[in-house]
Amino acid sequence: MDLSALELSRLQFGMTALYHFLFVPLTLGLSLIIAIMESVYVMTNKEIWRDMTRFWGILFGINFAMGVATGVPLEFQFGMNWAYYSHYVGDVFGSLLAMEGLIAFFLEATFVGLFFFGWNRLSKLQHLIVTWLVAIGSNLSALWILIANAWMQNPIGSHFNPETMRMEMTSFYDVFFNPVAQSKFVHTVSAGYVTGAIFVMGISAFYMLRGRYMAFAKRSMVVAASFGLASALSVVVLGDESGYTMTEHQKMKIAAIEAMWQTEPAPAGLAIFGWPDVKAQKTYYEIKVPWVLGLIATRSLSQQMPGIQELVRHGKVRIKNGAIAYGALEKLRKNRLDKETWHLFQQHQNDLGYGLLLKKYTAYPQRASIHEIEQAAQDLVPNVFCLFWSFRLMVGFGLYFILFFTIAFILASRDRLEKSRWFQKMAVLSLPFPWIAAELGWIVAEHGRQPWTVDGVLPTFLSATDIQASAVWTTFLAFITFYTVLLIVDLKLMIKYIRLGPVKALGPQSFGRVTDAGL
Template sequence: MADAAVVDLSRLQFALTALYHFLFVPLTLGLSWMLAIMESVYVMTGREIWKRMVQFWGVLFGINFAMGVATGVTMEFQFGTNWAYYAHYVGDIFGAPLAIEGLMAFFLEATFVGLFFFGWERLSKLQHLICTFLLALGTNLSAVWILIANGWMQHPVGAEFNPDTMRMEITSFRDVIFNPVAQAKFVHTVSAGYVVGAMFVLSISAWYLLRGRNADFAKRSMTVAASFGLAAALSVVVLGDESGYTVSENQKMKLAAIEAMWETEPPPAPFTVFGLPDVAARTTHAAVRVPWALGLIATRSTDTPLPGINDLEQRAEERIADGLIAYDAMLRLRADRSDADARLALRDHAGDLGYALLLKRVIDDPRKATPEDIRKAAASTIPNVPVLFWSFRVMVGLGFFFILLFAYSFWLASKRRLDAHRWYLQLALWSLPLPWLAAELGWIVAEYGRQPWAIEGVLPTALGVSSVSATQVWFSLGGFVLFYTALAVVDAMLMLKYARKGPDGLGMWPPPAAAPAMPLQAASNA
């Protein structure tokens, strides 16, 4: 069993690198499609201003894309450096989507990002537009395969424990790909990325209008951002309902923690809009609830109960006790591969083997666990309720704010009054960081809510770490913090530099004034 400090430090390192990397991913997803939309208008109308819009926003896209690549590559290395047993135990399943992402989607992105920047004078309008669409497609394909891998961690389908290799091995790659959790996470995540891209364009364009610069440029950009952003923000809310449904099916403890629902509610369960979760007393004070709402969202029915934390904890104790049978059979089979009784017992109880492994953080030999040890292990299945409760509510509140802001922007754009209200432009500008905040909170809910599992119900996080010392992890963590801080400074400087310059400062727009016509007499003399 790894030292607790190594586990916590390894988790902290991966969390920091993942959250930092995800600053760049959603902007890449959203901005790539906005570039494709703007260039489509250019190809259809032939108006030069739309081409310059694509080129200008493309500069900021390129900076963000480069940072995303630099921060994303290092994350995968950590599966070997910090999470070696995780990679060994489930690498056959988890590694396949990552390999496909690298071979297919990443190379597609890398190829067409070059053609996007250097193909303006070498390709026809239509050919360049196709390249831009393929670039956007590549960014989304990358998200598909990453979220297939992550979705499998949340809902491990298409795999089973092999007693001969003592590892999880794939049984149906089709089930892994079409995992309903992965599908729900993909559409919800990319829609959130589209909101980020739309807000990025809207906010920077609002800044230009506040300063009386690039008005034609900014208004057209804001029109595209308002339309795209409104559709994306509505999609996030609608698709979030699907995510809630899949969580209720596969991660009941996560849902109960998000709702701070300690006791099983009679169906249909209410949704808690506001409350003060009290972990010690196992209750929620000052709760304001909307009747039926949670039951309808999470179960899509009026007669299906949602279990509370206390009942789920009791169920975890039962699964731990059942898993001990599988754990004992596994050890017997490891000692004697021909033990038919052990193989049969392991097959019948393998579904709860992961729960027995939770005892490894309580006692060295789970087979010697006391009822108190089992209760401690079962209690560890409860994630941090206040963090999940408030992260989810802030995220949802921001989602509805984005709908209102983009809807109002769309209305102003339709009336050609985007620059009519200074307060609106200031609101749009100061809203710039909010989609990132919502996206990061979404990942906290998804990943922190899965604890104590690295693979839901299969592998506890505490067992997945490498055989390294806390000093070694401190060293790598410090290196990542320094490296990523430097990248953050460079990224902020470059983004601010080119955003402040704007299309006029970069010589993109307005076009150079035509030289005055030479007088007829002077022309004849010449």
């Protein structure tokens, strides 16, 4: 495949995924917040809580529609630009996407309609159940997608079948309960809850600064403050768990995140600041906190964390073994009854993916030179500079969210949200931060997996469809145009309804309820 077409395909998928991920976190967060608000309405029978549920529900609906519109083309690309990936791992990955559509998305989409059109047709309890099913559907949708993604990061519960030349699922239980999936799911949905909470806080603070809808804004901020604090703390705690599973299953990724070129004595220190030099394989101006990384990543004082250079050396061994497996597989395709070759293949089968890295440099991996093996081993190192800073910025935002919601919770408990204009301004200015943090997290997770599409199994450069760069340019420009139009429409609709406010959006009958300053 033309390398320019490969890079364009990667850029296109990355761009569409980043666009789509602008909508996913808010859908996750708002769905649960509006379910909490409607639960309070059912318990207290106070109409203002119904108005709050309906207004935030309108913004949720706009975001949900845009999320669907941007999510569907993502799956189209598996057949357009990544056909060999779909062929090679479709038995595993395709089944998980099907489960997401059948179990989660259809549940969510069906009950979204009932949420909007069932207010006067369903009882309070029935409508509350519908709202919670919308929230559950949103989270289940994220669950299946993240299980699929976790399998790409840690492909357990499957094996390569030399008869079909494809990956096949051997244990659905192992795939579903993949430890990477568990930590990734709770970490990602918690980040979505933070996004929803800051969104509600920011918009409510905007109304307070203008002296509008004070009772509505105050109640919304109280809910978001407590919900957001719990979510922000969860993100950090569960992020620690993600780091631990990463150390177990993706050692190169965590070494690159830390720009740890050489193995350090246990327990390793955590780099707070530094300037990685990839060519020199050194990190300048480094500031480290002793022991912290080792304690977080290994949960011990004695276990070493391998550095990038050691992992590259280990990778060379696996590449050589993979080349042997590739050569044996070529022989088996000609003579499947050769028992000696079968035995040789089974000995080195687990390293076959590493042997495929050589396909970038030679058509015959089994005859690869020392230089070609060295080149393939160096490809095992992802973009250290990008990962190092993306991770630190993400963590910085995470710590900021804890501080932000702690202040919000204290002010809410002291009934000072209306009087603290400095905090209201802080909330408005904080609106874009969770989206930036979420995109940075996506970059760390996905870019850190390179050079693999499926870690240790299928290199990225082999996953793409054999097409011309001109064809990719056509779809790339079409997607950019389509997604940009959708983003503009989404922003205009959101801004329109935020400016209208709950009175104009819901009708004049809500005026007294949402403007009364008293709780």
